[in-house]
Amino acid sequence: MARDTLAEVPxxxxxxxxxxxxADAARLLMDRLLPRVLGYAAxxxxxxxxxxxxxxxxxxRLWRVAPDWRSGEAQVATWVYRxxxxxCTDRLRGRMRRRATPLDDAPEVADGAAGAEAGLIAADRxxxxxxxxxxxxxxxxxxxxxxxxxxxTNPQIAEVMDIGIEAVESLTARGKRALAAALTxxxxxxxxxxxxx
Amino acid sequence: xxxxxxxxxxLDTLLSAARKADVPPSxxxxxxxxxxxxAVQPRPVASHAADPGASGWLDWLSAVFGGGGALAGxxxxxxxGVFIGVVQPEPVAALTNALMADAxxxxxxxxxxxxxxxxxxxxx
Numbered sequence: 584m585a586r587d588t589l590a591e592v593p594x595x596x597x598x599x600x601x602x603x604x605x606a607d608a609a610r611l612l613m614d615r616l617l618p619r620v621l622g623y624a625a626x627x628x629x630x631x632x633x634x635x636x637x638x639x640x641x642x643x644r645l646w647r648v649a650p651d652w653r654s655g656e657a658q659v660a661t662w663v664y665r666x667x668x669x670x671c672t673d674r675l676r677g678r679m680r681r682r683a684t685p686l687d688d689a690p691e692v693a694d695g696a697a698g699a700e701a702g703l704i705a706a707d708r709x710x711x712x713x714x715x716x717x718x719x720x721x722x723x724x725x726x727x728x729x730x731x732x733x734x735x736t737n738p739q740i741a742e743v744m745d746i747g748i749e750a751v752e753s754l755t756a757r758g759k760r761a762l763a764a765a766l767t768x769x770x771x772x773x774x775x776x777x778x779x780x
Numbered sequence: 781x782x783x784x785x786x787x788x789x790x791l792d793t794l795l796s797a798a799r800k801a802d803v804p805p806s807x808x809x810x811x812x813x814x815x816x817x818x819a820v821q822p823r824p825v826a827s828h829a830a831d832p833g834a835s836g837w838l839d840w841l842s843a844v845f846g847g848g849g850a851l852a853g854x855x856x857x858x859x860x861g862v863f864i865g866v867v868q869p870e871p872v873a874a875l876t877n878a879l880m881a882d883a884x885x886x887x888x889x890x891x892x893x894x895x896x897x898x899x900x901x902x903x904x
Contacts, residue, residue, distance in 0.1 A: 602822055609817040617813060622803035635809050643816045650822050709801055712794050731795040759791065766786040766794075 594659035595652070602649040609646070616660060617642060619733065620667050626728045627671040629717050637674065641667045657742065664735070664743045668725055675721060715765035723758035730755045 589597065589611050600608035620641050624634035644666050645659070652659075716724050725744060729735045730751075735743065740751045786794075805813075864872055 601817070604821065604823070606818065606821070609821070610814060613810065613813050613817065617805045617810065618802060621805050621809070625803050626798075634803075635806070638805070639809065639812055639816065642813045643820070646817045646820045705797065705801075708794055709798060712798055732798045734799060763786045763788075763791050766791070769786075 726754035
């Protein structure tokens with residue numbers, strides 16, 4: 584089927600088309616899901632190479648489940664996020680077993696003078712955010728990233744994390760507070776002083 | 781609030797910027813993912829249509845007899861007839877004897893004897 588015809592087709596339909604031999608459907612599904620899965624894994628793992636491996640594995644599991652996909656049971660994107668979450672959890676636990684996670688290894692945020700240009704400031708802010716995310720407990724980090732960066736709804740997050748909606752609300756609230764606390768002291772370095780003070 | 785503390789607005793701004801910051805997959809990753817997709821994609825079930833050249837005569841014969849079912853029936857009747865003719869099962873032989881008892885003959889003379897023709901000529 585032509586790609587422009589598929590543009591408005593839901594993920595689930597694309598998955599069925601893929602299972603029936605449509606290569607274009609697979610490519611379009613990859614275009615939609617891979618950047619999201621990769622970004623999510625990168626946020627959870629803080630490691631681009633590992634994130635790519637996880638994203639590839641999550642997509643491979645999607646391809647494999649395609650022939651047996653049960654319509655209406657789950658959203659394709661939610662399913663992939665869930666697989667990615669589990670794969671990242673496995674990797675993080677593997678890291679914990681190998682060594683204590685050295686939070687101090689996270690990149691230092693450059694000082695304000697070094698980040699004079701807007702691009703550098705933005706990069707500093709993202710590095711600081713990633714450092715702060717890394718300091719959160721695993722479940723809080725997942726919930727915060729899914730809610731505030733990936734833009735999932737609380738019911739979707741509940742499905743991804745296999746918990747209740749109230750638990751999601753609790754995790755995201757506590758995670759956001761912890762995130763703010765982790766970033767405390769860096770506000771000036773991230774040039775927020777210039778904008779909001 | 782101290783100047784060093786992140787406000788809700790600061791945090792929301794930061795998270796919003798993170799949401800917009802794409803993590804574009806590398807071309808190498810895209811190639812790997814598509815290769816996986818093609819490798820595990822279910823293959824269409826192969827058609828079991830036979831070679832039309834090889835079975836063309838069978839199709840033609842089926843058409844003559846009105847389909848495969850009719851052809852099978854005719855074939856069965858043919859095989860049954862040959863079997864009865866060759867083996868001559870006991871019930872069939874008994875039935876034949878009962879029907880043909882009066883008409884039984886050891887030999888049938890289909891042409892008159894040449895000597896009788898000669899005799900007629902001499903008599904004339």
